[in-house]
Amino acid sequence: LNLAILISGRGSNMEALLSAAEDPAYPAKPVLVASNRPDAKGLETAAAAGIPTLSIDHKLYGKDREAFERALDEALTKAGTEIIALAGFMRVLTPWFVMRWEGRMINIHPSLLPKYKGLDTHQRAIDAGDAEAGCTVHWVSAGVDEGEIIAQASVPILPGDTADTLAARTLPEEHTLYPRALALACQQIRR
Numbered sequence: 001l002n003l004a005i006l007i008s009g010r011g012s013n014m015e016a017l018l019s020a021a022e023d024p025a026y027p028a029k030p031v032l033v034a035s036n037r038p039d040a041k042g043l044e045t046a047a048a049a050g051i052p053t054l055s056i057d058h059k060l061y062g063k064d065r066e067a068f069e070r071a072l073d074e075a076l077t078k079a080g081t082e083i084i085a086l087a088g089f090m091r092v093l094t095p096w097f098v099m100r101w102e103g104r105m106i107n108i109h110p111s112l113l114p115k116y117k118g119l120d121t122h123q124r125a126i127d128a129g130d131a132e133a134g135c136t137v138h139w140v141s142a143g144v145d146e147g148e149i150i151a152q153a154s155v156p157i158l159p160g161d162t163a164d165t166l167a168a169r170t171l172p173e174e175h176t177l178y179p180r181a182l183a184l185a186c187q188q189i190r191r
């Protein structure tokens, strides 16, 4: 399936997906990496890997979320996108966009959903005294971080952990989980 990856920053999960997709047997083929932030570091990484990139600066659209999303949607369609992976994409999508791509868009979130939707997931897990944290790949539905879960991985929370040390322990798990979960998602779409 033709894969578009949406990012806003560093793009380390995007990189993990691009690496997995270098295997010709992998079920997704990257056709576009798009960012809502022109300065996203991941855009350079993707371009260096020979993947078409695009930045659609949401700030140019002011408060008009749908105008931004229409531009994004047009670019995705033009690229022949069949599945979208959100990878550190920090814009909340409107119901219009989510409905257009429902069943064809997945996201990675750094918590064991349904726990800790939204931001500051690692700090919240530490503050709650949880024994473990982790990451989840899920289908994107209208509610933020609420869609059906595809796969999860957990890591222990250790004494003395800060949000940073916990994030550093979780990130490599994300990089293993996301390519695996995307392959599962592709199977579900094909069925």
Ligand code: GRF
Binding pocket: 007, 009, 010, 011, 012, 013, 014, 087, 088, 089, 108, 109, 110, 135, 174
């Ligand atoms: C990851 O922790 C991801 O789970 C979250 O944002 C972070 C993005 O990191 N949604 P990167 O841009 O993939 O390096």
